[in-house]
Amino acid sequence: MTPWPIHSGLSKDIATGVTATLTIFSLAVLMPVVGFLFSLFIPLPVLFYRAKLGRRHGMIVPLVSIAVMSLVFGGLTMDIFFFFGLMLLGFVMSEMFEKEVSVEMTILSVCGIVLGAGLVGIVLFGMVNQTGLYTLVSTYVATNLKLSLELYKGIGIPQETIDAITASLDRIQYVLIRILPSLAAASTLFVAWTNLIAARAIMTRRGLFYPDFGRLNHWRAPDPLVWGVIGCGLMTLVPNMDIRLIGINGLLVLLTVYFIQGIGIVSFYFEKKKLPRTIRVVLYTMIAFQQLFLLVVICIGLFDMWINFRKLDTHKHEPDPPA
Structure with missing residues (x-):
């Protein structure tokens, strides 16, 4: 007997949850201009199937999804940590729903756990790659700034604007690195609140428990x-x-x-x-x-x-x- 026996109906639910998560992930990656709007809802299928299947089977959805994402990115990268954080947010939020605490405590707990786990993960990632935290973050920011410039060129931003941004790139990078903690906290807070609201309609219609906030x-x-x-x-x-x-x-x-x-x-x-x-x-x-x-x-x-x-x-x- 396997430690996690899975019958056919359960397998179908898990497959549906993984498919939904990876579909949203694909839209987020393949549509760079509006993809961030899709990425906001990556926690939602994880939250839903954690509530439907329970903790033990519900965690299979994010684990399989992150394994597939790692194959797409060719291994563990900073982007993988970002998507893992989004899925962790959905899982932790479902855990908090069961505790029936206030909406403020739910959001603060979810954000605290996700941000803490993200920080630990990045530090460990840097240690494995023998890279300091500042160097790791600085390289990631610089890479994404260059990708953003290429995107701006591709969507027809005027050349003078591109030149102005290029001339200020070092300054932008300096500021971005130093406000990254608040950007991470603010975005986590916003994503948590968005999924808290979105989950209500889905879970109540499917007969799943949703706290009275x-x-x-x-x-x-x-x-x-x-x-x-x-x-x-x-x-x-x-x-x-x-x-x-x-x-x-x-x-x-x-x-x-x-x-x-x-x-x-x-x-x-x-x-x-x-x-x-x-x-x-x-x-x-x-x-x-x-x-x-x-x-x-x-x-x-x-x-x-x-x-x-x-x-x-x-x-x-x-x-x-x-x-």
């Missing part, structure tokens, strides 16, 4: 958090570059939190006005691709502390409507 478009950040934004903002005005970079790192994470709150407000009014789903998708896409709209949403989230755009009773708990 209340109306997520009613969520708001703790009021004292605004002092962190003010403090980090003031740090960016200090002439010392090290202090400014600390402030920038803090702002990137905190403004992501307020972007999530702002999107909740936008979703609240979309729901209140009963906008058709097609129009909602178009407007959300505009927010994703237009920096001006992105900044407006962040400002809405930030100023909600004083204005209370949704006129919410913060002490009242309302369950989400049926998916």
